[in-house]
Structures are given as C-alpha cells and as structure tokens.
Amino acid sequence: MMKTIYKMVSAIFLLAVSVSTIAGFNLNHVLAQNPSNPDPTVLKGAISGHSNNGNTTEPAWIISGVYKFTDVNASSPAFNATFYMINLDGTAEHTHSIYDLKLSGDPVIDSNSNSTTYNGTTTVTLKDGPVSNIPTQISLLDDSAIAITVEGNLTNKHFGSTPIYGTQHLICVEVPDLCK
Template sequence: MKITNGLIQTIFLLAVSVSLIAAVNLDQVLAQNPSNTDSNVLKGAITSTSNNGNTTDPAWVLGGVYRFTEFNSSSPAFNASFYMTKIDGTAEHIHSIYDLKLSNSPVVDSSSNSTILNGTTTVTLKDGPVSNVPTQIELLDESAIAITVDGNLTNTHFGTTPIYGTQHLICVEAPNLCK
C-alpha cells in the first residue's frame, strides 16, 4: 500500500481524536494511567507531524518522548527529545526542548479540561541550542499534549502547527513491545 499525505493526515487525526476522547480529571488519571503513577511526574510520547510552513500538508514526522518533573510545583522541569524525519523517510535528525521557565502560573480551563503553561525553553536546532524561545505547553484533557514553540526564533523549523503527543508511554504500559 502506498502511503500518501492524505493517509498520513487521516491516521494522525484519528490518533489525536482517540487521544482526546477520554475525559476524566487529572487526579483520577494519574491513579489509573500506568505511564504516570507519580502525581509529580508527567511523561508521554511525542507523536506528531508538522508542515513546512508554506502549506498545511504534513512534511515531517516527529516521534519521541517528553517528561515533566516537579509537575505540581511552581517551577516544573520539562524535557523533550524527538526525531524529526521527512515523510519520505529522509533527513532524519534529533531535537530537544528543555529548560522551561514559566512566565506565569498555569492557566486551567475547566470547560475544556485543559491546562496551559506559558514560558520560555531552550530548543536545539542544527546550528546549536536557541535559548529563551517563547513556548506554550497545553495539556489537552488527560490524554494529549500540544507544544508550540515560537516560529520566529526557530525559523519555523517545526512548521506552523503545534507538536502533538500523548500522555502515555507504551514502553511503560506494554514493556514487552519495547524489548
């Protein structure tokens, strides 16, 4: 079967939709979510596509992990590392996002059951790390995450859409798949 941009978009939208269906509050999910049994740690997978900034069609596939520690404190630590590969399988490289410094308290939106954290991070790019990049991290309900980094400071390297992920790690929940 030939993989087309439309198929990739459909699979991605289906994965995000399934991730957003579960609606429970954070305290309940941390007790039930095998990836996040410690209420002070939130970890999950980067599972995203991004465009090239000139079109909405996916141009890149992103896959990796992220981890918040001291999640319930006023200064949570955030670290993400992920591969970025063109949808044809070429140009694979790695990025990291780390050193989160919150600019204000997290904003909780009870109507959408989301939490938004705004601040700055350091983002690794080809020419080295870029510090003080305005970054928004949104926890979407209890299953997804959206990471938006300022395109001006990253030369729109990650396209014009957020970097999406899940609040789950399959290697924690089904370790036999990762042996």
Template sequence: MITYTNFFRILSTFVIAAALLSLTGAHTQALSGSITDYKFGYGPIASINNDWILAGHWMGYHNPSNLTDSGFHSTFDMVMKNGSAPHMHQISNATVSDVKMDGNNSIIQGSVEITMKDGPVSNVPTNWTISNNNTLAIDLDPSKINNHFGESPIYGLVLTPDKEMKIMNKMMEDSKFMDQWIPLMMQNMMSTLNMNGENISSMPQMMNHSISNNTMEMNMENNTVIP
C-alpha cells in the first residue's frame, strides 16, 4: 500500500505539472515580462446545455497590464443525452479587450475562434465569468454560431494544484479503493501505452528532450511557476 500510495502521489504531481506546463509552456515564446504578472486558469468543463452534454478542459491566461497579451484554449466533446451525435469543438485564438471586477467575480470580455462543422468561425464575442475563483462561465454570442450551444453559458470549474491535491488525498483515504484501483490503473496504463522494453528505455531521453524544450521550472510545493 505504501508503494502504491507513493506512486500515486508522484503521478498526481506530474499530472498537475503537465496541465500547468501545457498552459504556460506552449505560450512561452509569446509571453513578455515576468510570469508572475500573468493571471492563469485551468480546469474541466462539465455542462448540460439543453439536450446536449459538454465535457472537456480549458486553459487561459491574460496579462492585466497588457490585455493583448492573452490566450484561451478549450477542447471539449459534445454529445446528446441519449448518446447520439458525438462530436468535438475547440475554442482558441482568444483576444481580451476588458477585465472587470464585480465583487468576487472577474468578468473578462473578448472574442474567440470556434471550430464548427463547416469550418472555424472567428471573432465570436465572448464573456468569461470567474466566480469566487471556483467556477467559470463561458458566454458565447449565439448569433455568430447558429445558436449551436444554446443561449446558456458553458460552465466549468477553476482548479489549482492545491485543490487537485486535496481531491487526490481524499481519494487515498479509501484504502480498499486504492488497493484495487492503483493496480488496475497501472495495468490499463501499461496496456494503453504498450510500454515494452524499448519504450521504457526511451522514456528518460523523451523526458530530457521535453525538459530541454521548456524554459520554465515548476515549484509545486509553493504552487508557483518560475521562469
């Protein structure tokens, strides 16, 4: 149990680090100034909009001193409640024009590009509302996308490494679940990745290559990103 638990802690740390690095690392060349100047966010999307279920992930950032220095990306699946008509959308190429505070809520105004069946639609007016640093509402102008997502916002959660570690620690309190789930997770991971001897031996080189292409270091203990 100790071995599995320690492995799970290490794995969860890498999962969180990967989420943050995918948010920040992809935009390293575009960012200007100190990384501490930026407002970052990431988390899952899990929303029911009319007869449709949406689920996926989002990441975003903006520089309060220079709103043109901003970005947002979300990839999510969309499927009807009865399981039919599954498809995927991406929101990207965001621009931020204004940020306002309403009590504990941040209201960010701008525009995005959305992939649709007939091709991407650009310059879709969008409002992002972050409430109490816990929830996200993405309000897209329905007139620009044939009301594809309905008239209600797409909702998601705002996560932090601290919040995710609390969830994982709570899961680990269930020793019966952990004793069964960790071995099953490992078996599934090995099967899915087809990790034979050749792949395992190449993992250090892959990790070194990944690190060398990223100019950022993570300090997970302090939940900070250090340039």
C-alpha cells in the first residue's frame, strides 16, 4: 500500500514539474523581445510573398527582399525597402526599391487590430528609373507583419492589386549561422 502511494505521489510530482516547465517555456516565448528589432525606434524585416499581375487574383510574381524602417515614432520616419520580383517560373528576375517616405499626416493607430498605418508618398524604382511622389501606405500589423501598398495607377499596376507583405523579422539576424 505504501509503495502504491509513493508511486502516485512521484507521478503527480513529475506531472506537476512537467506542466510548470512547459508553461514556463511558453510564457517566456510570449514575453520574448523580437530579436530582429531590439531597438523600438527601428524595424528591420523581410519582404516575403507574392503578387498578382493586376488583372487577375492569381499569383504572378514572387517578391522577396528586406526593409528598414527607422525613427518609426518620429514625425519623419525613414523607410527603405529593396526586393526581388521573379516570375513564378523563375524568369524575369529584377529588383525594386521603395524609399524617401514623406508622411501626409500622423500615423493611424488601431488598437482593435493592434496595427499602425503610415500614409504618405515614396519614390519607387521601376524599369525606366525612379518615380517620385507615389502614394504609399505602410501598415505595421501587430508585432510580426508589414503590408506595403503602392498606388497602382502610377506604377502601371506593376506590383499587382494586393499589398506587398513582409515580416518584422530577419532570420539572418536571429540565426546568423544560416547566412554565413
């Protein structure tokens, strides 16, 4: 009888330790700071996704690159992005940059969706060179994503009819050994 009670107490103890350890790991993960962006005034991240051709909703292009958004809490933050666009079949590789953000008002903060949207204009590099004063919207989505919407009429719908999406993470910052 005593042996059975000892086994039950040991099992309950091990179960309690296991649950508290798992709960502790999850709590630490939730409260962890984004290792790509330890400075709250600077966001660095990856551009990662696809876009359509502006005429259909089907994906036409792979988009991949990086961005840096500095002084995000200032009246004139700086946004710079450079990314590749490649056809889904691997052809027609080319690059674009978006830079020279000029805000047209204060950022719009939506506490319900935990997002902040910056409206303004940017310069966008296209095939024939840079085009200035392109209406652009940059939305920080929670603490993990970004959506960049570039006015389609002034770019001949080159980026399709959906935002350019990305993350607020850079794997080469978080796991440098992968990028050596």
